[in-house]
Amino acid sequence: MRLSLRCSWIALLALAALPLQAATLLVNAHIHTMDPAQPEATALAWGSDGRLLAVGEVSDLQQRYPDAGKVDAKGATVIPGLIDAHGHMLGLGVTHIQVDLVGTSSKAQILDRLKAFATNLPKDAWLVGRGWDQNHWAGKQFPTAADLDALFPDRPVYLERIDGHAVWVNSAAMKLATKSLDGDWQPEGGRILRVGQKASGVLVDGAQHLVGDAMPRLTHEQTRDAYKAAFADAVAAGLTGVHDPGVSLDDFKVLQEMAAAHEIPLRLYEMADGNHAALDWLCTQGGHWADAGGRLQMRTVKLYMDGALGSRGAALLADYNDDHGNRGILVTSPDAYRSAVDKAHRCHVQVATHAIGDRGNRMVLDTYQAVLGDDAKSDHRWRVEHAQIVALDDIPRFAQLRLIASMQPTHATSDMPWAEQRLGAERLKGAYAWQRFIHDNVPLAFGSDFPVEHVNPMLGIYAAVTRQDLKGQPPAGWLPDQRVSRLQALAGFTRGAAYASYMENEVGMLKPGMRADFVLLDGDPLTVVPRQIADLKPLSTWVDGKAVYQAEKTNAAQ
Numbered sequence: 001m002r003l004s005l006r007c008s009w010i011a012l013l014a015l016a017a018l019p020l021q022a023a024t025l026l027v028n029a030h031i032h033t034m035d036p037a038q039p040e041a042t043a044l045a046w047g048s049d050g051r052l053l054a055v056g057e058v059s060d061l062q063q064r065y066p067d068a069g070k071v072d073a074k075g076a077t078v079i080p081g082l083i084d085a086h087g088h089m090l091g092l093g094v095t096h097i098q099v100d101l102v103g104t105s106s107k108a109q110i111l112d113r114l115k116a117f118a119t120n121l122p123k124d125a126w127l128v129g130r131g132w133d134q135n136h137w138a139g140k141q142f143p144t145a146a147d148l149d150a151l152f153p154d155r156p157v158y159l160e161r162i163d164g165h166a167v168w169v170n171s172a173a174m175k176l177a178t179k180s181l182d183g184d185w186q187p188e189g190g191r192i193l194r195v196g197q198k199a200s201g202v203l204v205d206g207a208q209h210l211v212g213d214a215m216p217r218l219t220h221e222q223t224r225d226a227y228k229a230a231f232a233d234a235v236a237a238g239l240t241g242v243h244d245p246g247v248s249l250d251d252f253k254v255l256q257e258m259a260a261a262h263e264i265p266l267r268l269y270e271m272a273d274g275n276h277a278a279l280d281w282l283c284t285q286g287g288h289w290a291d292a293g294g295r296l297q298m299r300t301v302k303l304y305m306d307g308a309l310g311s312r313g314a315a316l317l318a319d320y321n322d323d324h325g326n327r328g329i330l331v332t333s334p335d336a337y338r339s340a341v342d343k344a345h346r347c348h349v350q351v352a353t354h355a356i357g358d359r360g361n362r363m364v365l366d367t368y369q370a371v372l373g374d375d376a377k378s379d380h381r382w383r384v385e386h387a388q389i390v391a392l393d394d395i396p397r398f399a400q401l402r403l404i405a406s407m408q409p410t411h412a413t414s415d416m417p418w419a420e421q422r423l424g425a426e427r428l429k430g431a432y433a434w435q436r437f438i439h440d441n442v443p444l445a446f447g448s449d450f451p452v453e454h455v456n457p458m459l460g461i462y463a464a465v466t467r468q469d470l471k472g473q474p475p476a477g478w479l480p481d482q483r484v485s486r487l488q489a490l491a492g493f494t495r496g497a498a499y500a501s502y503m504e505n506e507v508g509m510l511k512p513g514m515r516a517d518f519v520l521l522d523g524d525p526l527t528v529v530p531r532q533i534a535d536l537k538p539l540s541t542w543v544d545g546k547a548v549y550q551a552e553k554t555n556a557a558q
């Protein structure tokens with residue numbers, strides 16, 4: 001008794017002799033905390049562990065932390081670090097080492113870019129690119145191998161469509177296919193476009209791998225470089241977190257190395273790429289793996305139900321309005337899908353399924369319901385990625401099954417020029433229907449699906465609030481009753497995304513105890529005129545209380 005008393009006195013004296021934990025203050029800031037209990041503040045304090053100590057007014061925090069280091073925000077607007085709930089990190093990274101075709105509006109323009117890029121390639125290297133979209137060309141027809149063959153008779157060319165759901169290849173690439181593409185057969189979950197018996201050069205969904213598998217893989221070094229480039233893009237856009245839907249076990253091991261070497265500047269929430277090695281490994285980890293530094297986790301599997309709307313691969317309950325007899329593609333057979341979901345459920349892995357069409361979404365809901373059974377009431381946080389076109393009767397089922405709708409506001413504004421052609425007016429009621437989901441109390445997480453869309457989350461917030469393109473069209477917004485408020489849009493990229501990754505007690509709000517992840521912006525997304533939301537720029541991006549990005553001529557002093 002006496003001994004232990006004396007020991008605790010010694011411990012107390014030792015504690016008193018320690019300096020208080022070194023704190024840092026952000027002052028002179030205009031802070032939107034996203035914490036409903038205290039929405040506004042002018043100062044933040046955080047400790048050397050990178051967690052917030054206090055959120056409040058400058059004078060008060062200065063008094064409480066007189067010895068704290070100071071960061072002057074010079075009046076900048078501060079919001080919680082933005083989280084993209086659906087962004088492909090490696091896909092974004094490889095855009096730096098492949099031909100970028102985003103924004104092209106004709107085949108001629110694409111051929112020019114390919115020609116220029118090929119001048120720096122070794123003689124026998126594949127020419128790989130992505131980002132074409134025939135909807136932006138005169139005629140809107142799918143391209144052919146012949147379009148590429150004149151310029152590239154020998155070099156294999158492999159060009160992904162903007163949505164990643166189709167590739168355009170030349171004859172040299174088709175010659176290397178793992179199986180002859182000619183004839184009248186079709187692969188499961190995919191489609192080879194042909195003229196007569198002859199493959200014409202476009203492979204949709206489950207057909208892409210027939211040529212893709214023949215392509216040389218990225219080296220370990222190229223993979224690291226691609227990830228580094230993607231990290232830099234993400235933090236420069238104000239992202240402090242990304243949910244990455246689909247990583248192979250090999251690529252995840254690269255990320256684990258990078259996390260151990262403290263080379264990951266933001267929080268990555270990785271999903272295993274289907275029912276493959278990464279999911280098997282995750283099952284051996286009890287369904288959740290996290291690094292010690294809080295930058296890398298995996299606890300989710302990403303599965304695919306159907307294709308995408310642009311390439312008419314989205315599975316619909318009725319025919320495409322502009323392609324009679326076509327109801328889209330199930331890229332995974334219902335049996336294989338069910339067994340993957342069963343396996344994830346057994347391993348306590350969160351399930352996230354890509355579903356675009358109303359038939360694809362219904363199959364996901366039916367499968368989740370059957371597999372979850374009574375567990376639908378538990379805190380499973382299963383997700384539907386995109387939930388893009390949903391039958392109106394099916395929207396309330398998301399809430400009944402306690403699912404999260406992970407949606408991408410820029411998909412609505414990118415697809416609005418042609419979505420009605422594909423779907424007709426009636427089905428548009430359940431298309432990109434954010435307000436209907438909110439009305440039925442379905443939690444939303446917002447993202448961009450980069451590199452399908454731009455990595456910049458301000459474009460997503462702008463699209464969510466206006467449902468207009470960057471030219472302000474259409475003037476009232478497309479299907480304007482589905483627009484969301486600015487706070488709802490910000491919540492989708494902060495609290496909503498945090499919830500979808502079980503991190504609502506860590507990130508997504510600025511509140512004592514939570515991580516000091518925040519962004520200084522050059523304007524206020526809650527008050528600038530709507531069009532200016534798209535142009536807001538991060539001055540600096542902070543993760544765990546450290547700047548991981550600073551704009552070159554930043555006003556924010558460090």
Ligand SMILES: [Zn+2]
Pocket residue numbers: 086088245449
């Ligand atoms: Zn995606």
